[in-house]
Amino acid sequence: MQSEFGWIDWPKSFCYSFLMLDIKELSVSFGNFQAVKDVGFSLKRGETLGLLGESGSGKSTVALAIMRLISYPGKIISGKILLDGADLIKLGGEEMRKIRGAKISMIFQDPFSSLNPVFTVGEQIAEAFRYHQGLNRVEAWERSIEMLGTVQIRNPSARIHNYPHQFSGGMRQRVMIAMALACNPEFLIADEPTTALDVTVQAEILKLIADLQNKFKLGVLFITHNFAIIKQICDRVVVMRKGQVMEEGATLEVLNNSRNAYTKNLIESVKVLAGE
Amino acid sequence: MNEPLIEIKDVTKSFGPVTAVDGVSFSIMEGDSLGLVGESGSGKTTLSRLILKLIEPDGGRISYSFEEKELRSKCQIVFQDPQTSLNPRIRVGEAIAEPARIHSRPPRVKELLEMVKLPAEYAKRYPHELSGGERQRIGIARALASNPSFLVLDEPVSSLDVTIQVEILNLLKELRQTLDLTYLFIAHDLSTIAYMCDIITVLRAGRIEEYGPKELILRRPKSAYTQLLLDSSPKF
Numbered sequence: 001m002q003s004e005f006g007w008i009d010w011p012k013s014f015c016y017s018f019l020m021l022d023i024k025e026l027s028v029s030f031g032n033f034q035a036v037k038d039v040g041f042s043l044k045r046g047e048t049l050g051l052l053g054e055s056g057s058g059k060s061t062v063a064l065a066i067m068r069l070i071s072y073p074g075k076i077i078s079g080k081i082l083l084d085g086a087d088l089i090k091l092g093g094e095e096m097r098k099i100r101g102a103k104i105s106m107i108f109q110d111p112f113s114s115l116n117p118v119f120t121v122g123e124q125i126a127e128a129f130r131y132h133q134g135l136n137r138v139e140a141w142e143r144s145i146e147m148l149g150t151v152q153i154r155n156p157s158a159r160i161h162n163y164p165h166q167f168s169g170g171m172r173q174r175v176m177i178a179m180a181l182a183c184n185p186e187f188l189i190a191d192e193p194t195t196a197l198d199v200t201v202q203a204e205i206l207k208l209i210a211d212l213q214n215k216f217k218l219g220v221l222f223i224t225h226n227f228a229i230i231k232q233i234c235d236r237v238v239v240m241r242k243g244q245v246m247e248e249g250a251t252l253e254v255l256n257n258s259r260n261a262y263t264k265n266l267i268e269s270v271k272v273l274a275g276e
Numbered sequence: 277m278n279e280p281l282i283e284i285k286d287v288t289k290s291f292g293p294v295t296a297v298d299g300v301s302f303s304i305m306e307g308d309s310l311g312l313v314g315e316s317g318s319g320k321t322t323l324s325r326l327i328l329k330l331i332e333p334d335g336g337r338i339s340y341s342f343e344e345k346e347l348r349s350k351c352q353i354v355f356q357d358p359q360t361s362l363n364p365r366i367r368v369g370e371a372i373a374e375p376a377r378i379h380s381r382p383p384r385v386k387e388l389l390e391m392v393k394l395p396a397e398y399a400k401r402y403p404h405e406l407s408g409g410e411r412q413r414i415g416i417a418r419a420l421a422s423n424p425s426f427l428v429l430d431e432p433v434s435s436l437d438v439t440i441q442v443e444i445l446n447l448l449k450e451l452r453q454t455l456d457l458t459y460l461f462i463a464h465d466l467s468t469i470a471y472m473c474d475i476i477t478v479l480r481a482g483r484i485e486e487y488g489p490k491e492l493i494l495r496r497p498k499s500a501y502t503q504l505l506l507d508s509s510p511k512f
Binding site: 200 | 315316408437438439442445465466467468470471504505507508509510511512
């Protein structure tokens with residue numbers, strides 16, 4: 001895949017040597033309710049880290065905090081989010097906008113509600129190129145077509161004129177991924193990107209994310225409640241419950257020798273359903 | 277035992293240009309737990325609504341082993357989303373009592389709550405005071421209120437956390453044993469179906485792709501589509 005597009009295929013270990021996104025003692029509260037308590041983990045470029053938790057565990061809040069998209073009454077009350085050593089929490093709105101999309105991108109669970117229905121997908125992808133890279137309309141449009149091709153949408157030069165409702169759920173998620181990766185970010189936060197999709201489409205999207213990660217050497221924070229997906233694609237996993245980190249470790253290590261009672265219980269439930 | 281409870285013959289249903297169910301035939305035997313699996317748009321929900329006579333088929337026939345006037349009490353449904361399928365302004369005790377009253381039976385609120393393993397004092401609560409799993413237990417209790425023999429379970433656990441899923445599925449298994457129920461279990465997830473059902477029907481674009489005992493469908497599927505479904509499910 002890499003050679004076909006002429007990308008340099010850095011060895012994975014080389015990419016791992018950079019420590020990139022480092023979250024330290026992060027706490028977020030919504031009024032009196034503390035959704036995230038002293039959460040810390042780090043994510044290197046080229047690595048896939050799974051953030052696993054059941055509903056209400058705070059996993060999405062962590063993702064939104066990294067993007068600085070926590071909205072009122074939510075508030076980051078303490079901690080650090082270090083990107084290459086610089087604390088994102090200290091950045092102003094304008095500076096943060098330069099990080100979003102260009103350095104860290106995010107894709108969301110529901111591809112049905114996260115695209116703007118009144119603009120063509122082309123306009124929505126091109127916006128990223130124009131804003132972050134200052135390209136003119138024509139250049140941005142050409143790069144957008146290229147990007148749709150990268151996420152394996154057939155006949156991109158025609159499809160780019162379509163509106164979101166003209167795409168299926170899986171296709172819309174591909175468009176979202178194209179938008180997220182348009183400006184070559186270093187990190188991708190994927191918040192349950194396949195939960196709303198059928199399993200056959202889910203398998204395609206997971207493969208696409210893995211391929212693109214390899215190609216662009218992305219660091220991926222993959223948020224899910226599905227242990228099977230974690231096992232399939234993540235190098236390491238952070239297990240969250242009620243806003244706190246229960247356990248962190250290499251995926252197989254956590255799966256096979258978890259020392260945490262909650263994680264064990266979770267794994268047991270998955271095994272029961274898997275018929276083991 | 278093992279008489280057909282419901283027979284579905286060449287049933288077709290279209291919504292405008294879309295044929296949601298396209299010539300489907302199969303039987304639901306008494307005491308079976310039949311799994312209906314398919315991706316979104318495959319027609320599983322339409323088929324279940326046809327079976328419950330909530331909508332009428334365009335063609336074909338559905339026959340029941342009981343009189344049709346008994347249909348509403350004999351056949352019940354548990355919905356996917358326990359958040360939206362309970363009236364937020366009615367106490368759950370009242371929600372459970374209502375079906376019995378409609379079918380002029382004594383409301384057995386306490387007994388029903390006991391069946392789904394909730395304490396009796398829950399009757400006074402409102403849905404928002406319960407967790408997702410507890411709400412689904414209320415949904416099940418409500419379905420059991422009219423003493424049905426057949427339950428449609430339309431994705432009853434897909435909006436719940438996996439630990440809660442196992443609890444609810446085990447409860448449903450137990451209830452099937454103690455109350456001699458027949459299940460039509462609808463899911464998009466093969467592992468849930470495999471856990472719950474003896475017979476699996478794979479639906480695709482309104483048609484039956486494959487039908488047979490669980491072991492056969494899961495181990496040696498004949499259809500390439502079933503194989504694709506199996507391969508796509510993330511393995512644990």
